Amino acid sequence: MEQSEQQADPKANFLYRLRHSLAHIMAQAVLELRPDAKLAFGPPVEFGFYYDFDFQGNPLGENDLQEVENRMRRIIKEKQPFESSHQSLEEALRALESASQTYKVEYAQELVELGKAGEEGLSFYTNGPFIDMCEGPHLEHTGEVPKGCFKLDRISGSYWRGDEKRPMLTRIYGLAFESKADLKDYIERRKLAMERDHRKLGDELDLFCMDQEVGVGLPLWMPNGAVIRDELEQWAREEEFKAGYQRVSTPAITRSKLFERSGHLPYYADSMYPPMTVDETDEYYLRPMNCPFHHKPYDARPRSYRDLPFRLAEYGNTYRYEKHGSLAGLLRVRAMCMNDAHVYCTPEQVEQEFQAIIDMYRMYYNHLRMGNFRVRLSLHDPDSDKFIGNKEEWLRSEAIVREVMQRMEIDFDEESGEAAFYGPKVDIQVKNLLGREETVSTCQLDFVMAERFDLGYVDADGARKRPFIIHRAPLSTHERMISFLIEFYGGAFPTWMAPLQVMMVPVNDQVREYAENLAHTLRQDLFRVEVDSSDESFNKRIRNAVTHKIPNIWIIGAKEMENASITWRRYCVKEQLNVGVAQAHEALRKMRQARMMDNFEDVALPVEG
Ligand SMILES: [Zn+2]
Numbered sequence: 001m002e003q004s005e006q007q008a009d010p011k012a013n014f015l016y017r018l019r020h021s022l023a024h025i026m027a028q029a030v031l032e033l034r035p036d037a038k039l040a041f042g043p044p045v046e047f048g049f050y051y052d053f054d055f056q057g058n059p060l061g062e063n064d065l066q067e068v069e070n071r072m073r074r075i076i077k078e079k080q081p082f083e084s085s086h087q088s089l090e091e092a093l094r095a096l097e098s099a100s101q102t103y104k105v106e107y108a109q110e111l112v113e114l115g116k117a118g119e120e121g122l123s124f125y126t127n128g129p130f131i132d133m134c135e136g137p138h139l140e141h142t143g144e145v146p147k148g149c150f151k152l153d154r155i156s157g158s159y160w161r162g163d164e165k166r167p168m169l170t171r172i173y174g175l176a177f178e179s180k181a182d183l184k185d186y187i188e189r190r191k192l193a194m195e196r197d198h199r200k201l202g203d204e205l206d207l208f209c210m211d212q213e214v215g216v217g218l219p220l221w222m223p224n225g226a227v228i229r230d231e232l233e234q235w236a237r238e239e240e241f242k243a244g245y246q247r248v249s250t251p252a253i254t255r256s257k258l259f260e261r262s263g264h265l266p267y268y269a270d271s272m273y274p275p276m277t278v279d280e281t282d283e284y285y286l287r288p289m290n291c292p293f294h295h296k297p298y299d300a301r302p303r304s305y306r307d308l309p310f311r312l313a314e315y316g317n318t319y320r321y322e323k324h325g326s327l328a329g330l331l332r333v334r335a336m337c338m339n340d341a342h343v344y345c346t347p348e349q350v351e352q353e354f355q356a357i358i359d360m361y362r363m364y365y366n367h368l369r370m371g372n373f374r375v376r377l378s379l380h381d382p383d384s385d386k387f388i389g390n391k392e393e394w395l396r397s398e399a400i401v402r403e404v405m406q407r408m409e410i411d412f413d414e415e416s417g418e419a420a421f422y423g424p425k426v427d428i429q430v431k432n433l434l435g436r437e438e439t440v441s442t443c444q445l446d447f448v449m450a451e452r453f454d455l456g457y458v459d460a461d462g463a464r465k466r467p468f469i470i471h472r473a474p475l476s477t478h479e480r481m482i483s484f485l486i487e488f489y490g491g492a493f494p495t496w497m498a499p500l501q502v503m504m505v506p507v508n509d510q511v512r513e514y515a516e517n518l519a520h521t522l523r524q525d526l527f528r529v530e531v532d533s534s535d536e537s538f539n540k541r542i543r544n545a546v547t548h549k550i551p552n553i554w555i556i557g558a559k560e561m562e563n564a565s566i567t568w569r570r571y572c573v574k575e576q577l578n579v580g581v582a583q584a585h586e587a588l589r590k591m592r593q594a595r596m597m598d599n600f601e602d603v604a605l606p607v608e609g
Pocket residue numbers: 020021024125132134135136137138
């Protein structure tokens with residue numbers, strides 16, 4: 001991975017060499033403080049580098065990092081050249097053993113056994129007094145490290161070779177970027193990302209919880225989180241209805257036969273929960289995807305070309321066996337609910353349908369202000385056996401997708417080997433707050449499943465033909481989508497999606513009943529409204545509403561009661577507005593109706609004056 005990036009981007013190449021070199025420079029500095037430390041691995045990684053040490057009972061701690069950094073800066077000033085050399089296994093082992101570098105000895109032997117040592121022998125790099133077994137590449141000399149571009153970040157434990165039966169090592173992490181400014185920028189973004197971490201905000205805003213008795217990766221949505229799901233789902237329903245979709249509702253469990261037929265069992269079993277035996281003879285699986293559950297209703301009745309395009313939609317629950325270590329909050333889970341649909345169409349309709357779907361993606365992402373996405377066209381890898389179907393069909397369907405996107409003037413990159421096993425896909429790639437790219441949702445063109453499920457339609461000429469199937473899930477899974485929205489919005493949702501839309505804060509007890517009555521009226525109109533008439537001071541109650549990121553605070557005092565108005569304070573806007581009650585109510589309706597993104601400052605309230 002890093003190899004190919006290097007070749008593609010000479011700048012990334014510099015960053016890679018920089019981080020690699022800094023790992024050596026750090027190890028050299030650490031050995032000055034702890035000459036007996038044994039070295040393990042020290043690679044460049046995303047955002048920086050690390051090195052693992054065995055300090056043999058005398059570890060460095062966080063307080064020592066400053067001293068290590070000081071020594072690193074001295075080494076950088078010395079402009080030590082990085083010099084490449086090669087040694088035979090015998091030479092290398094003799095040198096490493098005499099330096100008691102037992103971890104390196106083990107690794108050197110392994111490299112030779114695996115035939116990775118190369119004809120010239122094992123590769124070493126020397127800078128100043130420091131020598132390390134390493135493939136490179138590095139900078140020319142330590143002086144090339146830009147001023148202020150790195151910072152030692154933290155210390156953690158890690159097992160040698162990631163094996164908990166092997167010795168526990170001390171890992172020192174450093175951050176490194178091309179410039180001091182880039183480093184500063186990253187540290188700021190990381191701070192923001194930590195403040196906005198969806199797990200942290202999910203707790204604070206009471207959106208979801210996890211429970212050990214329920215199991216890892218199985219989020220439980222709290223009432224506040226369920227509101228956000230319901231609102232997204234309602235939106236999808238409306239858009240899908242307008243676009244000619246019909247909803248179905250299907251079970252999340254099935255006999256193994258279905259997934260054998262679909263190819264999931266041969267191609268996807270690693271990501272599935274193990275089967276359960278039912279009635280002693282039958283094996284049942286939880287579904288990792290909804291697809292075959294839509295193919296069956298399609299196939300349950302005879303279809304003619306007049307029925308196509310036939311579009312089936314369902315917010316379907318699916319279950320995937322993700323590795324324990326890869327689970328992360330809502331981002332990677334074992335139970336999820338997907339904005340799924342399958343469009344069955346004739347070959348003549350496929351371009352138009354695909355285009356309409358891509359348009360729907362664009363509409364959603366622009367509306368949600370996630371317009372800054374990258375589109376990736378994921379193709380099959382002709383050298384891999386991960387993909388079913390023949391080559392001509394792959395090339396043909398890939399060409400269709402490519403052409404549609406070109407016609408729509410969508411910028412996209414192509415990537416080989418990332419397709420679904422049954423067809424090419426379009427991935428919507430969104431950067432998270434740390435700048436790391438994640439796939440939010442995908443759309444696939446499938447020419448394989450109709451064949452496998454023997455799906456057909458009777459064409460105008462009376463012949464039975466195969467439909468194309470488009471798989472699409474623009475709003476992704478609730479879990480993934482909402483984890484992104486929480487972080488993008490910092491937990492401040494627009495009025496239409498917000499768990500609590502209006503918090504009324506009466507100034508004193510005299511106006512309390514008036515506020516309660518107004519809240520009652522709004523609730524009858526299905527708005528989520530509360531009155532904070534707790535004993536806290538007025539200022540404290542305002543602060544509470546702001547802490548909970550409630551989009552609208554309506555302040556009600558004697559003056560407001562007298563002229564039937566409210567004082568409207570928005571979460572992200574400084575100025576307050578005095579608005580008549582009827583007009584305020586109407587404004588809320590408009591905001592809901594248009595799904596206004598009033599969590600952004602530049603969106604004005606729909607009120608006059
Ligand atoms: Zn190196």
